[in-house]
Amino acid sequence: MGSCAVDGGCPSDYVAVAISSVSMILLLMRSLLPFLIHKVPHVKGSGFWLSAIQVFASFNLLVSIVVSLRFLKFERRHRWQSCYIWEAWIEGPLGFGLLLSCRIAQAYQLYFIFVKRRLPPIRTFVFLPLILLPWIAAATLIHTRRRLNVRCHMKTLWIIPATCLHAFYVIPLVGYTAAIRHIEFRFHEVKDLWRGILVAAASVAIWVAAYILNEIHEDIAWLQVSSRFVLLITTSVFVLIFFSISSSQPLLSQISLRKREPREVVTMGRALGIPDSGLLLERGPNPLVDPNEALDKLLENKRFRQSFMAFADSCLAGENVHFYEEVHELGKIPLDDPVRRIYMTRYIIQKYIVAGAPMEVNISHQTRQGILCTTDLAHPNLFKDAMHELLQLMTMNLAKDYWSSMFFMELKEEISMRQDGQELEHFEGRNFSPRLSFVENSDDPFHPENASKVSTFDSHDSTLR
Template identity: 70%
Template sequence: MAGGCAVEGGCPSDYIAIAISTISMILLLSRLILPFVVHKIPRSKGSGFWIPTVQVFASFNLLLSILLSINFLKFKKRHWWQSCYLWAVWIEGPFGFGLLLSCRIAQAFQLYYIFVKRCLPPIRSYVFLPLILLPWIAGAAFMHIRKPLNYRCHMGFQWIIPVVSLHTLSIIALVGFTGAIRHIDFRFDELRDLWHGILVLASSIGVWVAAYILNEIHDDISWLQVASRFLLLVMAGILVSTLFSLSSSQPLLSQISLRRREPLEFETMGKALGIPDSGLLLQLEPTAAINPSEPLDKLLLDKRFRQSFIAFADSCLAGENVHFYDEVHELGKIPLEDPVRRIYMARHIIEKYIKAGATMEVNISHRSRQEILTTSNLADPDLFRNALNELIQLMKTNLAKDYWSSMFFLKFKEETSMRSNDHDLEQMTGWNYSPRLSSVHGVDDPFHQEHFPKGSGYNSFD
């Protein structure tokens, strides 16, 4: 029988493993929080934020449960809160590994419906996640009733098969959803992140089973006890770091650098998707005169006018309607033959403007909102048409009348006039005048010189 720190905990390798898992947890928190802190990005209220948050919570539970259930730390006496069934069964099972894996299944489920079925998932994430967590809760309750754990929080051999089977079935479900979306040309590494997670999950279960068997068979070898639990905690740290991903829930956020000095490479989804001229104003763009009597929807097609109108609307704290128009306009630039990019953009617009509680929720009718949320084709070119018509009418009634008498319009007129004058000047000075040809030829022309190549045999002094 092993003794000393191998049984009681507190070996040097134990503290090294704790340090590694702590670093993993800190890195995990930084990946979740820093994009919002560094770049002041508004936090979404949907599953795009809370699923990654639950992943971090589950990761913390998993690491802490392994730490407290396998005697990494040496305690002088045992306390009630060190119960094996609290940490090794409930926290490590349903609210640790099970919850972590269920979050990834929920994300893969969302990707399957959005990109393969081309519609929003029929079950909300906050309903789907508890449903797939039910087998884990039932298993933990059954173990708590039967109490198969010994004083070292180890279970008998007869329990290893059902426990491993539950883990394996969850991974098979994740593999199934991932395999169903493998043909999609994702733009933000969603598929790669899922496969990496599956690989590490399978490796983690293999390490866990091997460590369990070695601990049970060779419980008299001290170094084996220490090494197996060290490997178990380090592997768990690698698992939580690899399994966490923002690409599935918030693809645009996953591309943002965490360094403050680096500018945002992709400020908008349009830029991230490579939509032509997304967010750009070229200096050589033709400048057209704006006639206030023209329909607003026609005027908004002019990019310079649209940006001026957006600035005015933002100053009135009513910019969400114009921003919505701008992003729907960007969506229209994506060819119909590219449904994946269209779905990315449509999903982004729905998350940002359409869903209840969205960061820039627009004021549209319930019918138009439900028409979008229950669509059977997210790549439909007319998906936002009714909502857009409603908002244009709303802007005509509210914003447009005030805009024509605002300083924003006066500034826009002045800039348009200056650009128009500069453009005319460029045209005048840009003529390609050909050099004047002299009517005097030969020796009568004092400026006429002929240059002959060397060795031509011509002597200019003859």
């Protein structure tokens, strides 16, 4: 017990490392399986990168604890095992600090988007380093002052500021969550944030207690082994639960990996409960398509829109039509439901408007900046100028080629066949002969009442004979 408490390699150490490895594997599965199994589309915005950074920070935190507290026994110490690399930098700024900073960034975004109804003024890639500045300053101070001994332990006077720094990062998370508690979120973001705060607070309390015992009582072997065991197990559970209740991917909250038949979530419109039909309805049982009609009127025809979208996708220019359809999906949400409108607006901006978006549309810089700098994400005319520009672009380019394409020929043939089928169905549904269509029931010899009269007359006539 005495030698392994100093050099590492105790049985409990290997058990803790195995548990932490399992938790990391489960975390990776939790982050990747929805995309691999259910083919969930993701938007490469701040929500995606915050989730990826949380996985990276969780891995750093676990590995730094294993290396710095000597859970594994090495024959000799190497330069890469330096206490200042793992204890001061990777465990602090790149581990726990980065993990909590990602959750603070999520709460910060939710506050500006749903309370202020505008995009955050500070981009995520700038906001994260700003939050990490206290951790970076603390790591720099510890490194320059050389406050770690050969066992990666600090003196008593340095332990208190280090532990307070962990608790300090829970405070802004509580503040932002309290500021958005009155918003009726669709995907329970506030509930997830409060649960994350409770998990973080409880984990930090246990983590700090085990950390202080491990740092102070270096001479008690059993306390060293048990405290670092509790420290790693608590951290393993913390990173797994903390990521599992992340609110950065609202579409993933609609999917449960425990269900055999998961709910199909293809678009944000379906996740928000927007009906597939509504404003964009076919204008009759078999609407005709007139090439001389305005494109925006034609796109209200659901079947034409599907055909035109397929043609645009084949020309690698389908983002304009997809943008048009999703903006009209936004129009189906009532104006007195700003929360759902903001969800849909934010999704459209991340998918089509921001620079480098997966389906970035070709609009003017002025129009793009007007959308990104809006002070009301729920405004009904937010995408009006962008829609006007894209309709002009599609009219001049895609529409001209569409009328001579096979997609339009197939659409005309389908409409013609449906019209012929409906006429035949309408014809077969009427239960009378065309030749006797103007004969009333009283004069119809084939009517049941008259048929009985004819039968009676014939029998009476045969009797007379």
